[in-house]
Amino acid sequence: MADGHAPAQSLQAGLTPTQYLQTLIDGLCDLSLKDPLTGLANRRHFQAVLEREIDRVARSGEAALLLMLDIDRFKQVNDTHGHSAGDTVLQVVARTLSQCVRPMDTLARFGGEEFAVVLPACQAAFGKAVAERIRRAVAATPIEIDSTTSLSVTISIGGAFALQWIRSTTTLWTDRADHMLYRAKAEGRNRVCIEEQPDSTVSAEEKGMLFGPLYTPSGWGDLAAMNLNDSAH
Amino acid sequence: MSEASSPPLSTASASAAGPSSGARIIAITSGKGGVGKTFVSANLAAALTRRGQRVLVLDADLGLANLDVVLNLYPKTTLHDVFTGKSSLEDAVIAAPGGFSVLLAGSGMVEYSRLTPEVRSQFMNVIQSMAPRYDVILLDTGAGISDVVLFSISLAPEVLIVATPEPTSLTDAYAAIKVLAMQQKRQHVRMVINQTARPGDGRAIAGQLQQVLERFVTTDTGRALRLIHMGDIPADPAVREAVMRRQLLLLQTPGCPAALAISQLAGKIEETLLSRAG
Numbered sequence: 151m152a153d154g155h156a157p158a159q160s161l162q163a164g165l166t167p168t169q170y171l172q173t174l175i176d177g178l179c180d181l182s183l184k185d186p187l188t189g190l191a192n193r194r195h196f197q198a199v200l201e202r203e204i205d206r207v208a209r210s211g212e213a214a215l216l217l218m219l220d221i222d223r224f225k226q227v228n229d230t231h232g233h234s235a236g237d238t239v240l241q242v243v244a245r246t247l248s249q250c251v252r253p254m255d256t257l258a259r260f261g262g263e264e265f266a267v268v269l270p271a272c273q274a275a276f277g278k279a280v281a282e283r284i285r286r287a288v289a290a291t292p293i294e295i296d297s298t299t300s301l302s303v304t305i306s307i308g309g310a311f312a313l314q315w316i317r318s319t320t321t322l323w324t325d326r327a328d329h330m331l332y333r334a335k336a337e338g339r340n341r342v343c344i345e346e347q348p349d350s351t352v353s354a355e356e357k358g359m360l361f362g363p364l365y366t367p368s369g370w371g372d373l374a375a376m377n378l379n380d381s382a383h
Numbered sequence: 384m385s386e387a388s389s390p391p392l393s394t395a396s397a398s399a400a401g402p403s404s405g406a407r408i409i410a411i412t413s414g415k416g417g418v419g420k421t422f423v424s425a426n427l428a429a430a431l432t433r434r435g436q437r438v439l440v441l442d443a444d445l446g447l448a449n450l451d452v453v454l455n456l457y458p459k460t461t462l463h464d465v466f467t468g469k470s471s472l473e474d475a476v477i478a479a480p481g482g483f484s485v486l487l488a489g490s491g492m493v494e495y496s497r498l499t500p501e502v503r504s505q506f507m508n509v510i511q512s513m514a515p516r517y518d519v520i521l522l523d524t525g526a527g528i529s530d531v532v533l534f535s536i537s538l539a540p541e542v543l544i545v546a547t548p549e550p551t552s553l554t555d556a557y558a559a560i561k562v563l564a565m566q567q568k569r570q571h572v573r574m575v576i577n578q579t580a581r582p583g584d585g586r587a588i589a590g591q592l593q594q595v596l597e598r599f600v601t602t603d604t605g606r607a608l609r610l611i612h613m614g615d616i617p618a619d620p621a622v623r624e625a626v627m628r629r630q631l632l633l634l635q636t637p638g639c640p641a642a643l644a645i646s647q648l649a650g651k652i653e654e655t656l657l658s659r660a661g
Binding site: 192351352355356357359360361 | 550551554557558560591592594595598599
């Protein structure tokens, strides 16, 4: 077991070889799945999560929302305050974002100043509200880049729901969300644009009428017979 | 053969439509999957063919196409190859067992589950170049109301919704009809009820749906969207048999109640949609 310098470290830390190996594996996992600066999921990890989500949605028809988020005018922060200030901004935004999502959601640094969140089981009606909450949280969080300077940044958010019942690809899904992000940028930044879903909501009233007293479901075979026995009309 | 017994036949209709106007395009869709949409498309195509119509069925269910499974056809060349420029459209059109033509989507069409401008134009090109050669083009669309489904439906002046009497199927059919009325400004939609338990069920169901539409869905003209009941296909064990054998019902058991109902539906479609010139 004893070759190289590694065992010396493990002995120093008081770890058995097995514990050492476990630490090493954990460290490698972190390296391969996490973004070192922000501690969020990295793009590779996110890709895997998206793929899983697409498979799930294609089977279940459940709603899933993908949000792409981009810090507005980030280049100015870097240019004016330097790259370490830029790093601080990324870290604080990452922390704010992680406070806005549920444990089941996956938050990633997608690259540069772009972040992404996938929200499984997110109803179409709530998509906009969730994204708005995230946008406001970031706008409301001041970022201290040194003892005298505090910045505030805003983000633009684009979102797209996974196509239900259809096996799509992660590229297409991110493209659609990205497209909406561009729209949010073009419309003036610090805003949310979510791809519109065709409205097919059938209200309780409509359902009530569809299966209401107008049509006694005599034709619905055994089911109808059972219902007739249950209720007296 | 039923073609001998139908006096009006298709003769006038086909030629009167002429090469300029081309095929009548009918989208076959459903609010919910698994109600027999592809089964109806394939067998309706066979029934229309038998009546003398030149029929093409286009697999417009790009994401989850299974017309190939229903017809037991696994061609080397598909619409996917046409879209990617690997083969010509002519090579992708194949003859189905019922005597009609099919254009199958093929696997790999997953890439087209998003409606990019390219997919749109490729799709429209395919239809445009096929239209002059046929009397009817049936678009077997996907279920539900995704953008691809709505787009392929939008290419067809006529929509035939397939639903079963099950409450979930009817709710989803109603939802789809509502979207078609609101997004595509359709004034009417046609409907066939599959797997009915007894005669008259389909009419009652369509009547019920119409009542809800009158109340909740008005078109641009201020009137409710009109739901035209085109017929019923009775629940029939022969259907399951044919589906499991991956045979067309119309070839396997042409005399069974469901096959007769589909032939009747073909007759009604011919009468209402194909005999009008242009």
